Amino acid sequence: MMRRILIIDDEDDIREVAQLSLESIAGWQVSTARSGAEGIERAKADKPDAILMDVMMPAMDGPTTFREMQKLPETADIPVVLLTAKVQGVDQRRFAGLGVAAVLFKPFDPLTLADQMSSALGWS
Amino acid sequence: MTAILILVIALLAAACGMLLYLYTNTREACINLSTRLLQSERQNTQDQDALRQRRHLDTIKDEFISTVSHELRTPLTSIRGALGLLSAGIMGQMDDKAQNLLRIASNNTDRLVRLINDILDLERMDSGRAPLNIRRCSLPELVKSASDTMASMADGAGVKILILDAEDEANPEVFDGDSDRILQVLCNLLSNAIKFSPRGSEIKVTSQSDNETLMLRIEDHGRGVPAEKLESIFDRFSQVDPGDSKQKGGTGLGLAISRSILSQHGGAIWAERNDAGGNDNPGTTFLIRIPRVRVMADEPPPSPVRMQGAILVVDDDALVRQVVAEQLRRHGYDVLETDRGEQAIYIAERQHVEAILLDLYMPGLSGWETLERLKRNPNTAEIPVVVLSVLSPASHRAEGPHLLSTAQGWVQKPFNESLLLAELGRVLHTGAGPGRILLVEDDDVLADVVIAGFQDGGRQGMQIDHVHSLQEARRSCEKEPPDIMILDLSLPDGDGFTLVQWLREQPTLRKLPLVVYSGREVSADEMEQLRLGPTQFLTKTQVQPEHVEELVLAMVRNLRHPTLEAQTVS
Numbered sequence: 083m084m085r086r087i088l089i090i091d092d093e094d095d096i097r098e099v100a101q102l103s104l105e106s107i108a109g110w111q112v113s114t115a116r117s118g119a120e121g122i123e124r125a126k127a128d129k130p131d132a133i134l135m136d137v138m139m140p141a142m143d144g145p146t147t148f149r150e151m152q153k154l155p156e157t158a159d160i161p162v163v164l165l166t167a168k169v170q171g172v173d174q175r176r177f178a179g180l181g182v183a184a185v186l187f188k189p190f191d192p193l194t195l196a197d198q199m200s201s202a203l204g205w206s
Numbered sequence: 207m208t209a210i211l212i213l214v215i216a217l218l219a220a221a222c223g224m225l226l227y228l229y230t231n232t233r234e235a236c237i238n239l240s241t242r243l244l245q246s247e248r249q250n251t252q253d254q255d256a257l258r259q260r261r262h263l264d265t266i267k268d269e270f271i272s273t274v275s276h277e278l279r280t281p282l283t284s285i286r287g288a289l290g291l292l293s294a295g296i297m298g299q300m301d302d303k304a305q306n307l308l309r310i311a312s313n314n315t316d317r318l319v320r321l322i323n324d325i326l327d328l329e330r331m332d333s334g335r336a337p338l339n340i341r342r343c344s345l346p347e348l349v350k351s352a353s354d355t356m357a358s359m360a361d362g363a364g365v366k367i368l369i370l371d372a373e374d375e376a377n378p379e380v381f382d383g384d385s386d387r388i389l390q391v392l393c394n395l396l397s398n399a400i401k402f403s404p405r406g407s408e409i410k411v412t413s414q415s416d417n418e419t420l421m422l423r424i425e426d427h428g429r430g431v432p433a434e435k436l437e438s439i440f441d442r443f444s445q446v447d448p449g450d451s452k453q454k455g456g457t458g459l460g461l462a463i464s465r466s467i468l469s470q471h472g473g474a475i476w477a478e479r480n481d482a483g484g485n486d487n488p489g490t491t492f493l494i495r496i497p498r499v500r501v502m503a504d505e506p507p508p509s510p511v512r513m514q515g516a517i518l519v520v521d522d523d524a525l526v527r528q529v530v531a532e533q534l535r536r537h538g539y540d541v542l543e544t545d546r547g548e549q550a551i552y553i554a555e556r557q558h559v560e561a562i563l564l565d566l567y568m569p570g571l572s573g574w575e576t577l578e579r580l581k582r583n584p585n586t587a588e589i590p591v592v593v594l595s596v597l598s599p600a601s602h603r604a605e606g607p608h609l610l611s612t613a614q615g616w617v618q619k620p621f622n623e624s625l626l627l628a629e630l631g632r633v634l635h636t637g638a639g640p641g642r643i644l645l646v647e648d649d650d651v652l653a654d655v656v657i658a659g660f661q662d663g664g665r666q667g668m669q670i671d672h673v674h675s676l677q678e679a680r681r682s683c684e685k686e687p688p689d690i691m692i693l694d695l696s697l698p699d700g701d702g703f704t705l706v707q708w709l710r711e712q713p714t715l716r717k718l719p720l721v722v723y724s725g726r727e728v729s730a731d732e733m734e735q736l737r738l739g740p741t742q743f744l745t746k747t748q749v750q751p752e753h754v755e756e757l758v759l760a761m762v763r764n765l766r767h768p769t770l771e772a773q774t775v776s
Contacts, residue, residue, distance in 0.1 A: 093280060099287030106296045138276060143750050146655060167279035188279050189286040189319055193294050 085110045085205070088128060090121035090147065091136035091165070099192060100134060100165075108196030118142030122150055125157045132203055134186075137166040137177070145180055152181070161203050165190065262730055271329055278322050286315045317457070324459035328442070331466045338384040338470055342616070345379040345388075345420050345496070346371060349411055352392035356400060364405035367396065370412045376596070378618070379415050381498045382628065383471050388496070391464040391475070395424045395492050398460065402428030404487060417622060419473075420496045425480065427489035436477045440465045472497050499628045515558030516540035517630065520550040520576065521565035521594065526619070530563060530594070533623045534630075547571030551579055554586040561634055563626075564613070566595040581612050590614040590633040594621070643670040643758065644688035646679045646705070647723070648698050652746075656692065656723075656754050676700040680708060687714050690758060695724040706736050721758055723749070 087110050091097045094116070101112045113128050115121035118139055125133060133151075137144040144164050151157040161183040177185045184202030186195075200206070292300075293308040300308070353367045360367050399409045407427040414421045431439060431446055438444050443458040461475075468475045473496040480488045517534055521527050522545045531541040542557065544550050548571050554562065562580070566573030573593065580586045592615035614633040617626050647653040653672050671688070673679050676699045682688070691709075695702035702722065709715045717739040722728065725746045728736065733743060742757060749757070 093284070095284035096280070096287070099284055099291065102291055102296065103287060106291065107294065145750070149655070149658060167276045167283070189283040189315075192287040192290040 083205070085132065086128065086130045087112050087199075088121065088124055088130040088133045089114045089135075090116075090118065090124075090133060090139075090144075092116055092139045093136070096136070096188075100190075100195065103192035103195045104134075104199075107193060108200075110196065118144070118147030118150070121147055122154070122157065125151060125160060126154065129156070130160060132183070132199065133160055133162045134199065135162055135164055137164050145177070148180060148182060163199055163202055258730060258734065262733075271326060275322070275326050279319070282315060282319055282322075286312070286319070289315060321457045321459070324457045324463060327463055328459060328466060331463070331470065338387060340382050340384060342380055343383050343385045343388065345381065345413060345415075345422065348385060348389050348392060349413070349422070352389055352396055353411070355389075355393055356396040359397065360400050360409075363400050363403065365400050365403045366408045367400075368408050368410050370410060377415065377417070379413055379420050381420055381496050383496060384467075387467045388471070391467050391494065392422075392424075394460040394464050395494075398456075399424055399426035399428070399490075399492075401456070402426060403489075404428070407487075417620070418498060420498065422494045422496075423491050424493075425489065425491040427480075427487050430479055430488045431477055431490045433479060436479065439477065440475070468494060468496070499625050515560040516542045518542045518544070518550060518553055518557075518559045518562045520544055520547065520562060520568070520573075522546070522568045523565070526565070526594075530626065533626060537627060539630075547573065547576030547579075550576055551583070551586065554580060554589055555583065559586075559589055561630060562589055562591045563594045563617075563630070564591050566593060566597060577612055592617055592629055592633055594626075595619060642686065642688045643690050643692060644679065644682055645670055645672045645692045646674075646676075646697065646702075647672065647692070647694040648674045648696075649694070650674075674698070676705050679705055683709070683712070683715055688718070690719040690721065692721045692723055692754065692758065695722065695726075695728075703732075703735055706738060709738055721754065723754060 085108070087104055089097055089100050089104075089112060091100070091114075097114050097116070101114055104110045104112050113124060113130065115124045118135075119142055121133070121135065124130075135144045135147060139147075142150070144166075148162050148164070151160065151162070164177055164180075164182050164185045165188060166177065166185060167188040184199070186198055186202070190198070289308060289312045291297075293305065293312060349369055353369060356367065396409065396411075403409060403426050409427075410423075410425040412423045412425070414423075435444075435446055439446060440461045442462045444461075445456070445458050465475050473494065475492065475494050478491045478493065480491055517539045519527050519530050519534075519541060520543075521530070524545070527543045527545070531543055534541050542553055542559065544553060545568070547568055550562065550564070551571075553559065564573050564577060568576075571579075573595070577591055577593075580589065580591065591613045593613045594617050596619045615629045617629045645653055645656060647656070657670055657672060671682060673682050674697075676697050679691075679693075679697075693702045693705065697705075702724070706720070709718055715738075720736070720738045720741045721744060722736055722741065723744045723746065727745055728743050733741075736743075744754065744757065
């Protein structure tokens with residue numbers, strides 16, 4: 083099924099690889115944003131089915147952006163999957179406590195990224 | 207197409223080279239730091255300068271490792287992603303040679319990722335930055351879990367994992383440890399055994415235990431480790447055959463990490479050659495020893511718990527009561543005794559009882575019933591209870607699962623003194639009342655994020671109060687001294703230095719644990735000016751506000767339980 087995804091990551095290359103992966107492997111429609119603030123605006127305008135968002139971003143990081151979106155009626159219901167390069171157990175537990183749909187780890191496998199998102203979001 | 211591919215591979219090679227260079231440098235830097243640290247400690251451990259330098263170096267090293275982790279992983283994500291997409295054929299199908307080149311690049315990227323993970327793991331453990339999350343673990347359950355995890359790898363290699371479970375119901379194989387870490391060791395050992403086992407062979411896992419320690423043997427029928435290498439295989443980057451890391455895909459760090467983990471648990475790991483018996487593949491046996499109760503030689507004995515009340519021992523067996531009471535009194539506890547559940551509830555309601563040691567099989571009101579009544583009664587519900595029984599928590603699970611969740615601790619009879627004291631110490635520490643955190647921060651948005659961090663963590667036990675200025679902070683401290691303070695340095699009506707100076711002059715506050723969370727780097731001199739009790743320095747640019755929660759909680763844990771994690775906070 084065609085899904086509309088918003089990718090928020092400050093790293094150009096990772097944004098591109100993730101976009102290419104979701105578009106060419108899963109056939110999803112992808113829009114992108116390079117910061118938390120831009121991501122919130124995009125999310126309000128696009129109303130994507132889900133958001134894939136980096137944790138470590140300058141100015142406003144992933145968890146902060148997520149909390150901001152939770153406060154806005156237009157974006158509060160959009161499920162968010164966090165993408166992080168941190169792998170320590172404490173980080174995992176903390177992110178899980180945020181209330182995001184899932185936390186995926188970098189480096190991700192571009193061939194299964196869409197599958198991992200789907201299963202985390204309960205999309206069959 | 208081939209031209210593009212060659213270009214990509216060339217770029218990758220350059221990137222990998224750079225990463226390895228970075229790694230080598232970072233490692234050297236870490237070693238340099240450690241060496242300097244050791245030297246300064248040796249010269250004069252009392253020397254304040256060395257201490258300050260050590261704290262500073264620890265902070266640098268911590269930040270460094272965290273940054274390296276993130277910085278290395280980020281480019282690897284792009285590389286890994288680009289390679290994966292190319293090999294999936296999104297640019298059109300490639301010929302076999304090109305596919306093969308891509309496979310090589312992909313495999314080696316994966317190897318680099320594993321290597322980074324392992325190196326970070328080791329560095330964190332060596333520097334004491336990976337404190338154990340100690341809880342009661344069941345060894346057979348961990349073995350089963352490790353075997354399940356490795357099942358597909360074993361299937362692929364045509365190797366069978368045979369668990370010979372000989373657990374004695376009366377004496378279950380439980381220990382105090384970090385289950386994630388021990389699981390990591392078991393997976394690592396099984397993975398090694400599978401890699402080196404010939405197709406069609408078996409890996410035997412057996413355990414053996416006594417009252418003090420648990421032993422586990424993992425026996426394979428691979429080519430075996432030469433006698434002279436039985437010890438050196440635990441060194442970093444050591445392999446029996448230099449070609450192994452290429453062929454078997456290991457990092458050469460797994461056994462070093464395993465040894466580090468076991469030594470953190472006060473245990474040991476080693477390897478033995480199997481008896482050849484004319485066999486070409488005698489194989490190797492890896493052995494693990496874990497103490498049931500974690501006792502570290504270099505740790506001071508558990509500090510006596512400050513208490514006003516007594517420990518209530520409830521057991522119908524007078525001999526047991528006598529032995530327990532004697533042991534507890536010897537360690538400075540006040541003890542009350544009774545042989546009946548009804549009496550126990552009566553005492554708990556009227557006297558100051560800090561904890562209850564409760565037998566299960568008693569005439570009259572049984573331990574189960576007593577526990578239930580204690581927990582239902584608002585006057586006694588908060589008193590931690592340690593079950594003292596011949597039953598094990600595991601064997602009891604079928605009878606009434608709620609018992610495990612209502613009692614705070616469990617000691618199985620026959621018990622030894624250290625086991626009893628450790629469990630009692632544990633429940634008394636975790637039973638400590640809620641802490642009050644005073645957050646002094648004029649930026650509301652930032653303060654909200656910090657507070658949200660605590661709430662997200664579900665820390666009901668923590669009360670966090672937010673004030674905006676120097677004036678408010680003083681007033682709040684005077685009204686009720688906090689347990690810990692998080693302090694921003696620049697405040698509308700003064701700076702953090704002024705507040706710290708004032709705190710120093712207050713007899714009840716001069717040892718207050720402090721987290722300085724500032725917008726800029728704090729110099730070594732300034733650190734000295736700001737130091738109160740245990741003090742931690744965080745920079746806003748480097749530590750995100752929601753991470754503050756984790757560090758503060760680590761500090762609080764240390765304050766309450768200094769013997770377990772004393773090294774994490776200066």
